Amino acid sequence: MAEFTKQVRDTFDFHRLVFRIGELGTMTGVSARQLRYWEKKGFITSQERTDGQQARVYTFKTLIKVSMMKHFLDMGFTLTAAEHQSTAREQRVKYIHRFISTGLQGLANIDGQMALNLGAFDDQQTLMAFLPDDGPITYRLLPNAEAQRLTDETDE
DNA sequence: ATTCTAACA
DNA sequence: TGTTAGTA
Known part of the structure; x- marks a missing residue:
């Protein structure tokens, strides 16, 4: 594979794109306090760390989940309801993606x-x-x- | 400079 | 939920 293509691939490999709590907070408008609380409740997860560090690391997938929850919170849902709505939407998106990718x-x-x-x-x-x-x-x-x-x- | 936990004039 | 203290 061409080196340039490889570089572009690496640049857009969002599996390696992770955020710490401050970044995720400013991106989504959700406070660090809330993010830690949501994690304690099991609504979101942070990446497991094998090194001795303690700073939370969030994946792109979590960014999406947090954004959705914030959206539903702003619509007036309670935290628990917002989480349910987010999960439901995530499942619908997965289903549609499977439907399309299977057919195409x-x-x-x-x-x-x-x-x-x-x-x-x-x-x-x-x-x-x-x-x-x-x-x-x-x-x-x-x-x-x-x-x-x-x-x-x-x-x- | 940033994040952590625990606790609350 | 916000904020603050004392750490790492």
Whole structure:
């Protein structure tokens, strides 16, 4: 792999992107006191540390959770209710992501237009979806071989 | 400079 | 929940 690509990858590898309590606080508008309390209640988690340090480390995932909880708190929910709402939304997002990633086989270029390969329609045909900049989505069925030939795999 | 826990004029 | 004290 090209060195440049590797550098870009590292830059955007948010698994390594972590925050301490002060940063997370200013980003979300939630006080350090609240963050520690929420953790004690089990609503959020901080990263386990093997080194002897005690300063909490939060992952990107926790940032999302805290942001959602803050959102629902501002809407007037109690802390417990806000946590439930956040968890429920997280589950819906996971479900939708699984639904889409399972169905999407890749992107195809057909007559210079981009289309989504939505997988097998039957034994011979593949369902393709076209997304125009304006107008509604349209669908076409292509022979499996042709669809295969025009599709760039999304996975790697 | 920042975070930690524990406690409250 | 905020704030403060005394640490690491």
